[in-house]
Amino acid sequence: METIFGNLQGLKSSQLKQLQRLYHQRIPGDRITTPEFSQRLAAISTEINQPVSAYLNRRGQVFRVGVGTPRQTQIPPLELPRYGAERLSGIRCISTNLKPEPPNESALTAMVMQRLDALVVLNITGTGFTRRGGGSTGYVKEAYLAHLVSNTKQLVSTEQSAIGTQNSEIFSSVSPPMSLDMLAEQDFIELVENLEAEFQREFVAQEVDAENDRVLIVGVVTDHVTAQQFQDTLIELARLVDTAGGEVLQTLQQKRSRIHPQTVVGEGKVQEIALTAQTLGANLVVFDRDLSPAQVRNLERQIGVRVVDRTEVILDIFAQRAQSRAGKLQVELAQLGYMMPRLSGRGLAMSRLGGGIGTRGPGETKLETERRAIQRRISRLQQEVNQLQAHRSRLRQRRQHQEVPSVALVGYTNAGKSTLLNALTNAEVYTADQLFATLDPTTRRLVLSHGETGETQEILLTDTVGFIHELPNSLMDAFRATLEEVTEADALLHLVDLSHPAWLSHIRSVREILAQMPVTPGLALVVFNKIDQVDSETLALAQEEFPLAVFISASQRLGLETLRQRITQLIQYVVDNR
Template sequence: METIFGNLQGLKPSQIKQLQRLYHQRLPGDRLTTPEFAQRLAAVSTEIGQPVCAYINRRGQVIRVGVGTLRQTQIPPQELPRYGAERLSGIRCVATKFKPEPPSSAALTAMALQRLDALVLLVMTGEGFERRGGGATGYIREAYLAHLIPHPEANWTVSQPLSLDRVSQQDFLELTEGLESEFRREFVAQQVEVDHDRALLVGVMTDNLSAQQFQAGLEELARLVETVGGDVVQVLSQKRAHPHPQTVVGEGKVQEIALAAQTVGANLIVFDRDLSPAQVRNLEAQIGVRVVDRTEVILDIFAQRAQTGAGKLQVELAQLEYTMPRLTGRGRDMSRLGGGIGTRGPGETKLETERRAIQRRIARLQQEVNQLQAHRARLRQRRQHRDVPSVAVVGYTNAGKSTLLNALTNAEVYTADQLFATLDPTSRRLVVTDAETQEPVELVLTDTVGFIHDLPPSLVDAFRATLEEVTEADALLHLVDLSHPAWQSQIRSVMKILSEMPITPGPALLVFNKIDQVDGDTLALAQSEFPQALFISAGDRLGLGTLRQRLLQLVHYAVSMNAEMGELPASDSPAQQSRRSYDFP
């Protein structure tokens, strides 16, 4: 029996049968509608007192009948043909409306989201009326014809009120072929490399965020997407007191996102926050485009950048722990191995296996990470037995840590103006001549993975073997990119992460980098806020001599503090301990 969609409450069985009989109608392939079909649709609509929508394919077959508005009866994205931005869906809609007015924006948006060939809106009188000269009873006052257009400033066009005869005489094949030809030319003109995701970013500004923090977060998300190889084609945002529990943003914004994604040809939606598995499923069902969150983008960057066996091991563990609760309903997406952001990496071949097998894999990887921890602990003990003090270079991602390591030690660590260019810790020997005693002093300088605000918990857990290089170091060099607009927020983010580590890191030296790229006002502000800090340019090798001497003072201070004070009082909170570590003069 044919299914009737939409609002069926209160309908009589006889009325439902009238709706079901619409499925048996057949329209000419070259006509939008016929007067007979339109009048019959209007008669049924008048009988039940509600709008009715009939969806018709290009063979003239009625494939869907719904009671309600176009938005209430629209075809779900997953059930629509996926032809791409250069094609229409091959489905048109003939709908009824009681008020004598053009299609609403909601109806036009629904038309665009379904990429309908056309929308014929029949405006009715509300009841049958006698035509001039008597004769058959008619139900239609006028009609509107709407369809999509490939125009940068408009998504659709709507005709003036037309007579039913004029709409019925419209050459449907000529209309659709012409439109698809225009869409094809526009698509070719905008086409990008097929291996690039075209990403639409979505930000949600809640009450706990300032406008500056929100904007900085969106800009950082754009950098993350570009780092992983995607192209940001549009950014949308919404201000809410709290994220919507089901879709993060409101229903209207979801429709706006779906329409914008179709308009700009986006094949990926990226949210600026973590999404629950249910939220991802709900959004994908309504938008019809793959949806990922900030954590998934970061994981994808790590999957691309991991070079060593240890790095790949930790990335795979993080991916599996993140993906485990998101397996339900993602079978189709996860089968596209290497198919874009969030679908590649060491762990992707495990994603379609049974949950129990994935759990066994996670347990095995955790054992290997524990072994990695033990191995690195032995290396640190060996250095400690040689009485070689160690300094870990920490800081926000892309602060210039690897560039500084290369400049100080003549290492050849990979550097790039990219987020998370370094994943694996790299230790190099640094010999500094003490300016007072003229004696050479050997240090071990360790480059570490960059931090980022709201560092995903799965990464923190998986990379604990790497992060222990920070907690086990005698002292820290906290490098800050002073040229970044949000440098103050980045300092707070790094200190927050350090304060939450299970073992309190040693004393830290705050060093501002890239001073060659900042103006005098920014430099003066940083000097007034952090008078004990050092200012350098690792790229131009400015201030490195002073930095070497301050590093000597730092490790001497750290060693003496450990010898005289022992462990910090257990009553101190991690945050207090972290703040105290910045008291190094």
Template sequence: MVKKERVILVGVQTPENHHNFAESMLELKNLAQTANGTMISSIEQNREQFDHQTIIGKGKLEELRQTIDKEAIDLVIFNHELTPRQGQIIEDALEAPTIDRIQLILDIFAKRARSKEGKLQVELAQLEYSFPRIIGQGKTLSRLGGGIGTRGPGETKLETDRRLIRKKMTSIRRELKEVEQHRQRTRQQRNEQQVYQIGLVGYTNSGKSTLLNLLTSADAYEENQLFATLDPLTKKWRLPEGFEVTITDTVGFIQDLPTQLIDAFHSTLEESQNMDLLLHVIDASAENRQQQEQTVLKLMDDLQLRQIPVLVVYNKADLIDKEQFVPTLFPYVLVSAKDPASKDKLIEAIQSIMKEKLQPYTLVLAPDEGRLLEKLKQNTLLVSTDFEEEKQQYVAKGFAKEHSFAITRMEQAK
């Protein structure tokens, strides 16, 4: 069993961050637990601005140093990005390993990465973060591979030669470019085949993987942890009428997502840009629900996803008083991914959006066109099929993507 590190959290509340400071500190605690740390204590301070050398003031720094000695703390985690200089000054003053929120998130991503692409992306993000912070064989380097903030999917020890690091980063970018080109070909293939694509987006731990499992029996990893899913997972899903679509689960968003990760995971998150419908999954029971909603909406803006139709899925209805629930985003559906009865409710809401956004069609088919009828069931949202005895013909009605064969045939018949 892996020994849990004893950690202390440090946060400074300023006029700029006071509106979400409490939520951010709670999130930091959850992140530390996800990284296999045990929070022993936390130190918080109100200041007009961060101390330019140590974030916290001299008095708090001394209080922190005494707590580290008294509680046998293994690791100090700051809830703010530390510059290379700040990190060095603080470590020297505390004589204890110190990391920031970004390094903690990178560490969790390193633990979660499973695919080759995921591992490469995390390694690149770690190298980009570490590059300006490598100054000789300091205390931080000596514990590489030995605990929170030091894990990596590739080499366990970072090379101190900056030239070699640059070379390694160039090599990873080249590999990622090849993977991205393969991903683009796959996307293009799906687009050419007119496959209807649904993407799951949302704050980390909102229940996206559980919803994916509810709909598709995909057996995606689901756990009450931050960043339980890292690598995107695409599964086929057949609606009750026979319409075959794909659903893609993506990495969860989070406040202050490190810029290194936004850059490194750009190609992964680009999967969402090609979706026909996004399911924005929200934890309806989260205390800071609206803050989480705004974080996701901002990142959706950054990723140019706001032009895609969205169905808001308020999840975890089993953890709230449904009578008291007040939605803030629309259109929405309130479900519990743990409740099988929610499946029909969710399908109905998804189909309602499909009917709004897809193009309606009416096709007349001859009795010997049974194979085409099967194709309509599989590739469009077929809502009715009537056989007219007098005319000996089928009349099929449904909804399809704009350039699908069903729409093309309907237009040709006009």
């Protein structure tokens, strides 16, 4: 028996049968609808006193019938056929309307979200002919034909309208009211071919590197976060996406007193995200917070494109940046640790068929097989990380036995640590204006001289992985072998990018991460970098807040001699108090 969608409450069995018979209707392939089919929809709609929406494919077959408006009966994104930005979905909707008005914004939004070939709205009015067996029914007074318009096409008449989605607009064309005979004369094939030709030209004009994700960022601000902190988070997330190789198309925001447990944002915002992703051709939605597996499932089901969180973006960057075997090892461990609890959210193909006796061994499901394989891989990687940790520990013991002091460079990502290491030691570490440009720790020898005595002292200077606000726990755990370079160092140079608007917040974030480490790090000297890129007011504020700090520009080699002297004093203090 064919399924009727929408609100069926209060419908009689005879009315349901009338709706089900619509599935047996067929429209000629070159027609949008016929007067007979439209009047039949109107008769049923009047009898049940509710709108009725019928969805047809390009062969003219009815494959979905719903009680309600186009918005109330729309097809879920994951059930829609796959189509590119240059194509329509191959589906048209014919819907009745009990009010004498053109298609409203809600109906047009549903058309855009489903990328329909066309939307026909039939306005029903008055009482028409008498049905056999008694009772009267309505008739179609007028019809409206709506369809999408290419974003690059200008509005040329008052019949065309724009639906706003904050910073973007999608254009739809709505015809003047017409009779059913006029509607039936419309050449459906010509309409669709012309529309898809427009979208094809637009797609070719806007096509970018196929390897780049087209990203929509979604930010949610709650009461305990200030407006400035929220904006800083979104700017940083956009930079993370850019570093990962994505193109940010737009950022959507919502303020909520608390996070929605199922979808993070509210139902209306989810619809807006889906509409904006459809309009802009986004293939990835990135949220500014960690998402649970259930939230990812719910969002992807409603939006229709892949959804990831901030942690997954960071993990992707780490996977691209890792060069050494140790770095790749730690990144893989972090990724697998992140993936394990999310296996159950990977669709029906990965779901368990049962549990307990009889479901394991040769007959276990694909999900359980993959879970076990990942768990074994995690165990092996954990052993290798432990070996790496032991190896680094032996190297540190050897250095300590030789009584060579060590200093670790720490700081927020992109603060300029690698640039400073190169400037002080003539190292050739890769540098770039990117987040997490380098992951692998690099150690170089630095010779310092005591100004008074002229004696020289050799220390080891280590460049470490950059920190970031709310560094994911999976990365903290996986990179503990690398982070031990920080905890075992005799002293730290805490490098701060003074040119960044959120430099104070960066200092707090780094200190919070250092405080979470199992071993308390050594003394830290705050070093403000990129002073050549800041104004005098910012410089004066930093000097007032941190009077003992050193101010430099590593790229311009400004203040490096002062820094050497302060490092010498710091090391001397550490050595005297061992």
